[in-house]
Amino acid sequence: MDDTALRSLFDFLRFPSVSTDPARRGSVADCAAWLAQQMREAGLSAEVYPTPGHPVVVGRNKPTPGLPTVLIYGHYDVQPEDPVSEWETPPFEPTVRNGVIFARGATDNKGQIFAHLQGVAATLREHGRLPVNLIMLVEGEEEIGSPNLQAFLQEHRESLGCDVIAVSDTGMVAPGVPTLTYGLRGIAAMELRVKGPSVDLHSGIYGGAVRNPATVVAQLVASLHDSEGRIAVPEFCDGVVPLEDWERQAWAKLPFGDAQLREVTGVPSLAGEPGFTALERIWARPTAEVNGLGGGFQGVGTKTVIPKEAFAKLTFRLVPGQDPERILDLAEAYLRKRCPEGVELELIRGHSGKPYVVDPHSACGKAAQDALRRAFRGRDLALIREGGSIPIINTFKEELGVDTLLLGLALPDCRAHAPNENFPVENFYAGMALNQALLEELARVRF
Amino acid sequence: MDDTALRSLFDFLRFPSVSTDPARRGSVADCAAWLAQQMREAGLSAEVYPTPGHPVVVGRNKPTPGLPTVLIYGHYDVQPEDPVSEWETPPFEPTVRNGVIFARGATDNKGQIFAHLQGVAATLREHGRLPVNLIMLVEGEEEIGSPNLQAFLQEHRESLGCDVIAVSDTGMVAPGVPTLTYGLRGIAAMELRVKGPSVDLHSGIYGGAVRNPATVVAQLVASLHDSEGRIAVPEFCDGVVPLEDWERQAWAKLPFGDAQLREVTGVPSLAGEPGFTALERIWARPTAEVNGLGGGFQGVGTKTVIPKEAFAKLTFRLVPGQDPERILDLAEAYLRKRCPEGVELELIRGHSGKPYVVDPHSACGKAAQDALRRAFRGRDLALIREGGSIPIINTFKEELGVDTLLLGLALPDCRAHAPNENFPVENFYAGMALNQALLEELARVRF
Numbered sequence: 033m034d035d036t037a038l039r040s041l042f043d044f045l046r047f048p049s050v051s052t053d054p055a056r057r058g059s060v061a062d063c064a065a066w067l068a069q070q071m072r073e074a075g076l077s078a079e080v081y082p083t084p085g086h087p088v089v090v091g092r093n094k095p096t097p098g099l100p101t102v103l104i105y106g107h108y109d110v111q112p113e114d115p116v117s118e119w120e121t122p123p124f125e126p127t128v129r130n131g132v133i134f135a136r137g138a139t140d141n142k143g144q145i146f147a148h149l150q151g152v153a154a155t156l157r158e159h160g161r162l163p164v165n166l167i168m169l170v171e172g173e174e175e176i177g178s179p180n181l182q183a184f185l186q187e188h189r190e191s192l193g194c195d196v197i198a199v200s201d202t203g204m205v206a207p208g209v210p211t212l213t214y215g216l217r218g219i220a221a222m223e224l225r226v227k228g229p230s231v232d233l234h235s236g237i238y239g240g241a242v243r244n245p246a247t248v249v250a251q252l253v254a255s256l257h258d259s260e261g262r263i264a265v266p267e268f269c270d271g272v273v274p275l276e277d278w279e280r281q282a283w284a285k286l287p288f289g290d291a292q293l294r295e296v297t298g299v300p301s302l303a304g305e306p307g308f309t310a311l312e313r314i315w316a317r318p319t320a321e322v323n324g325l326g327g328g329f330q331g332v333g334t335k336t337v338i339p340k341e342a343f344a345k346l347t348f349r350l351v352p353g354q355d356p357e358r359i360l361d362l363a364e365a366y367l368r369k370r371c372p373e374g375v376e377l378e379l380i381r382g383h384s385g386k387p388y389v390v391d392p393h394s395a396c397g398k399a400a401q402d403a404l405r406r407a408f409r410g411r412d413l414a415l416i417r418e419g420g421s422i423p424i425i426n427t428f429k430e431e432l433g434v435d436t437l438l439l440g441l442a443l444p445d446c447r448a449h450a451p452n453e454n455f456p457v458e459n460f461y462a463g464m465a466l467n468q469a470l471l472e473e474l475a476r477v478r479f
Numbered sequence: 480m481d482d483t484a485l486r487s488l489f490d491f492l493r494f495p496s497v498s499t500d501p502a503r504r505g506s507v508a509d510c511a512a513w514l515a516q517q518m519r520e521a522g523l524s525a526e527v528y529p530t531p532g533h534p535v536v537v538g539r540n541k542p543t544p545g546l547p548t549v550l551i552y553g554h555y556d557v558q559p560e561d562p563v564s565e566w567e568t569p570p571f572e573p574t575v576r577n578g579v580i581f582a583r584g585a586t587d588n589k590g591q592i593f594a595h596l597q598g599v600a601a602t603l604r605e606h607g608r609l610p611v612n613l614i615m616l617v618e619g620e621e622e623i624g625s626p627n628l629q630a631f632l633q634e635h636r637e638s639l640g641c642d643v644i645a646v647s648d649t650g651m652v653a654p655g656v657p658t659l660t661y662g663l664r665g666i667a668a669m670e671l672r673v674k675g676p677s678v679d680l681h682s683g684i685y686g687g688a689v690r691n692p693a694t695v696v697a698q699l700v701a702s703l704h705d706s707e708g709r710i711a712v713p714e715f716c717d718g719v720v721p722l723e724d725w726e727r728q729a730w731a732k733l734p735f736g737d738a739q740l741r742e743v744t745g746v747p748s749l750a751g752e753p754g755f756t757a758l759e760r761i762w763a764r765p766t767a768e769v770n771g772l773g774g775g776f777q778g779v780g781t782k783t784v785i786p787k788e789a790f791a792k793l794t795f796r797l798v799p800g801q802d803p804e805r806i807l808d809l810a811e812a813y814l815r816k817r818c819p820e821g822v823e824l825e826l827i828r829g830h831s832g833k834p835y836v837v838d839p840h841s842a843c844g845k846a847a848q849d850a851l852r853r854a855f856r857g858r859d860l861a862l863i864r865e866g867g868s869i870p871i872i873n874t875f876k877e878e879l880g881v882d883t884l885l886l887g888l889a890l891p892d893c894r895a896h897a898p899n900e901n902f903p904v905e906n907f908y909a910g911m912a913l914n915q916a917l918l919e920e921l922a923r924v925r926f
Contacts, residue, residue: 217683221781230745235768236664236867239796240760241740243750246769247704250791253697293688298677303690303821313687321682322693323784324776328769329792334668334829336794337770344697345776347783349686374750382781420683 037150040070041460044108044142045126045135051086051109051176060086060172063108067170070146074153076168081188083180086172090188091149093156093166100479101165102471103194105428105436106145106201107174110137111449118451131457138455140448144200144441145170147463155468163475167194174201178424185431195479196396197428198470200463202440205288205414207456210404213438214397215315215389215417216425218350220359221382224252224367225343228375232328232337239338243374246327246342252377253344255370256320256363261305263320265366271353273389275316282415283311288444296444315417319349320363347382349419356384385423390435399473400437406473407466439466484597487517488907491555491589492573492582498533498556498623507533507619510555514617517593521600523615528635530627533619537635538596540603540613547926548612549918550641552875552883553592553648554621557584558896565898578904585902587895591647591888592617594910602915610922614641621648625871632878642926643843644875645917647910649887652735652861654903657851660885661844662762662836662864663872665797667806668829671699671814672790675822679775679784686785690821693774693789699824700791702817703767703810708752710767712813718800720836722763729862730758735891743891762864766796767810794829796866803831832870837882846920847884853920854913886913 047063050056064080064087071078071091078091086109095101113123113136121127126135133143148168155162169192171181185192204211228245229238258264290302290310304313313319327342329335348359364379371377391397392415404413418438425436441463447453494510497503511527511534518525518538525538533556542548560570560583568574573582580590595615602609616639618628632639651658675692676685705711737749737757751760760766774789776782795806811826818824838844839862848860865885872883888910894900 219683219783223781228746233744234867235766235770235794236666236796237865238740238744238761239766239768239866240764241749241751241757242744242746244768246772246791247700249772250697250700250769251704253694254701257694257698293685297680297685297689299675299689299821300823301821302688303819304687310688314685317687319682319686321686321691321783321785322697322775322789323682323782324786325693325696325772325774325789326777327772329771330773334670334792334794335770336666336768338768339771342769342772344693345781347682347781349683372750374746374748376747418684419686420681 037464038457038460040150041143041146042126044146045137046124048124049109049137049172050112051173052112060109064089064172067108070149071168074149075156076152076166081184083184085180088172088181088184089170091168093162095165099163099165100196100474100477101167101194102474103167103169103192103197104148105197105199106148106170107141107172108145108170109172109175110142111140111175115451120452128457132454133457133460134452134454136453138453139442139446140453141174141201143455143460144463147441147460148200148467151464151467154464155471162471164471166471167192174424181424182427182431185427189431192432194432194434196434196474197432197436198439199436200439200441201422202418202438203442203444204440205286205416207443208408208411209287209414210408210411211414211416211440212392212397212400212404213416213418213440214392215352216387216422217419218354218356218385218387219421220348220350220356220384222346222360222363223343223380223382224249224346225341225378225380226252226371226375227341227378229338229340232340235336235338242338243372244338245375246339248372248375249325249327249342249344252367252370253322253325261303263318265320265362267362268359269318272318272351273353275312279316280312283315284309286311286414286416292444314419316351318351318354321347321349323347349421350387352387352389354387356386360384385421386426388425389417390437395477396435396437396474399477400439400470403466403470403473404439406469407462439470484911485904485907487597488590488593489573491593492584493571495571496556496584496619497559498620499559507556511536511619514555517596518615521596522603523599523613528631530631532627535619535628535631536617538615540609542612546610546612547643547921547924548614548641549921550614550616550639550644551595552644552646553595553617554588554619555592555617556619556622557589558587558622562898567899575904579901580904580907581899581901583900585900586889586893587900588621588648590902590907591910594888594907595647595914598911598914601911602918609918611918613918614639628871629874629878632874636878639879641879641881643881643921644879644883645886646883647886647888648869649865649885650889650891651887652733652863654890655855655858656734656861657855657858658861658863658887659839659844659847659851660863660865660887661839662799663834663869664866665801665803665832665834666868667795667797667803667831669793669807669810670790670827670829671696671793672788672825672827673699673818673822674788674825676785676787679787682783682785689785690819691785692822693786695819695822696772696774696789696791699814699817700769700772708750710765712767712809714809715806716765719765719798720800722759726763727759730762731756733758733861733863739891761866763798765798765801768794768796770794796868797834799834799836801834803833807831832868833873835872836864837884842924843882843884843921846924847886847917850913850917850920851886853916854909886917
């Protein structure tokens with residue numbers, strides 16, 4: 033097999049394009065320029081657009097009137113390599129062991145976006161043209177929250193006009209199982225601060241006569257769920273779109289379930305809302321989670337204080353039918369009503385993002401399914417949602433007015449964001465095949 | 480007025496006898512030797528006993544068979560002076576402003592124990608003898624938890640045999656109001672740790688299918704009280720000795736109540752167990768307080784994790800009728816029963832101390848009351864309990880088999896342990912008079 037594509041991927045992986053590190057600013061820029069050159073060598077036109085942060089690279093084929101336009105989104109920036117001592121081989125020296133590429137960015141997202149580019153290159157080599165009008169938009173700030181992408185989309189809305197977007201930045205449920213992610217949860221963050229006495233008080237001298245802010249935080253957090261694990265905030269789940277029968281049936285058959293979840297999380301046993309399987313709870317039900325809890329003495333042993341304040345950092349994950357602002361309104365009203373006298377309650381709203389769902393049985397969804405089956409040679413397809421949030425997908429919907437197809441190539445043990453990030457060589461080649469099949473299938477869709 | 484006693488107190492206050500500071504070890508020893516010499520000048524015999532830590536100073540008069548033996552306990556060590564920049568005058572250069580002595584140790588405890596010694600000196604000057612057999616035991620490790628005192632009491636049990644102990648290391652409810660503290664709360668400490676996943680999990684990718692340890696900590700802490708503020712652990716309050724009618728009536732008339740408590744704590748409003756006043760809640764009712772709460776993300780903003788573990792540091796304050804070990808057994812059983820599946824609960828027991836109460840209307844109690852009235856010239860006497868714990872009082876009871884009278888001279892704003900610690904000159908002279916009256920009154924008691 034010709035391994036030119038693979039060797040080019042290794043060159044891509046050698047750039048330490050860590051977007052959060054000001055000392056790597058030059059490497060990030062070098063990586064963008066290199067990627068644009070790769071696009072050109074593949075047969076696309078390419079441009080590097082500066083932003084107030086790191087540049088955006090956009091490649092295109094020559095548009096043909098009448099063909100649908102597909103935008104493929106990805107990112108060339110990577111997470112920091114810390115803790116570097118835990119890497120078995122250096123993070124920016126790609127190494128193949130047992131058919132798996134180890135390097136920072138191997139899965140997230142260089143391996144996946146570069147597979148698309150190499151698929152495009154292969155199609156152009158074979159056929160001299162693509163079956164669609166293509167825009168490849170590869171940004172350099174995904175790992176720091178895409179702070180400049182929305183403005184970029186607004187500025188270039190016309191030239192970025194398209195019929196559908198495809199992203200390979202999600203997961204496969206198991207090795208070799210083609211996976212279409214058709215839903216993501218939304219998020220709404222709120223920090224809860226309870227303030228009581230003006231200073232930490234001696235809990236012997238004053239305990240019993242003043243409200244303990246840490247106790248109140250505990251009571252408010254505990255009040256978010258009923259005794260069986262359901263969210264207790266009234267109207268919180270009103271309007272939640274119920275799971276469809278086909279979803280329950282399809283998810284029950286996936287080669288990933290309770291046993292795998294227990295193993296990967298290391299919990300003694302799974303738990304959650306009654307009436308739903310673990311995957312249903314993660315993918316299709318809202319949550320109210322405490323991400324951080326604090327107040328009073330944090331050291332070893334005992335210090336007998338009533339803390340002057342305490343906090344809980346909450347995030348709610350949301351599913352279709354829920355609006356982040358309304359959820360925060362409901363939570364705020366509920367918490368304020370339940371906060372007792374003798375303390376002050378401060379509620380600070382954080383970031384939020386809407387849930388996302390696209391019909392996997394729409395024309396586009398079916399095209400994505402067919403492409404995945406072809407790329408993975410007929411293996412049973414997994415139609416899943418994911419529990420996390422990818423806010424940029426909603427930004428695409430708002431700014432460009434189109435849906436996004438999420439065709440994941442990441443494996444459950446890919447260690448994205450962690451030491452020894454990895455990506456199987458076969459997933460890279462499958463990604464190339466997926467790109468070729470996807471563009472062909474999407475060319476048949478009437479938009 | 481002859482101010483020799485006051486000038487000697489200033490010499491006492493100039494020793495930086497900070498027991499916790501290894502660099503002050505010499506100053507602590509110098510202070511002990513100086514104090515023993517003061518005892519000798521007052522007319523007592525005195526000895527400095529080395530311990531594995533700081534020395535104990537013991538002074539005595541010549542025993543007379545048939546007289547009761549009174550042990551007066553105090554300490555010559557002091558808290559560190561940090562933060563030194565917040566002192567208006569240097570902590571170890573005693574300064575009088577508006578009739579108040581400012582210095583580290585002025586109230587806690589040099590001013591009070593030295594008033595006793597000067598009272599003894601005055602009596603010996605006037606009468607050539609004391610009306611009782613006296614033992615003055617002044618230790619140098621109270622501020623670090625008296626680690627060597629129990630062994631000292633055991634070793635010297637016979638020569639420290641006595642009929643009653645008197646301590647001036649508690650508070651007065653208001654300036655000029657003679658105060659007898661006849662009860663202290665006990666304490667029992669327990670740390671609660673909840674462990675779930677093997678690492679912090681992404682709360683999007685896994686949220687909903689695993690138990691969140693921070694949520695469980697909140698639920699367990701919240702379960703300690705019912706919705707009205709009563710402790711919800713079954714049998715927790717069984718056997719609690721109810722307040723007597725005279726206590727409720729006496730406390731209601733004290734010149735210290737809700738308004739002063741609100742002011743000194745700075746809370747928006749007081750709160751607590753229904754059916755009791757604020758002072759009753761602090762002095763005569765048990766509590767379950769969270770002294771520290773923690774888990775997950777502690778920084779600014781949001782980090783979407785399900786923490787792998789979370790904790791709460793609890794202390795229970797106990798009142799007569801409650802035993803610390805039994806209370807910890809009850810709390811442990813209750814928490815274990817309520818801990819849901821999917822996490823592991825670890826309960827770590829900390830230090831404990833029994834509650835203490837002495838009958839203020841016993842012969843000794845009445846003698847103390849009479850002495851306080853004489854020293855404070857007939858002002859209405861306050862009979863109070865305190866909410867804190869002084870474990871050494873129980874050690875005295877266990878090792879020497881006698882009760883302790885707590886005759887406090889500290890004012891509410893004395894700033895013990897804080898910058899600008901202070902003690903009114905008049906309280907020093909009142910303390911001398913109190914010592915003289917106390918020994919006279921105790922001489923009349925039949926033990």
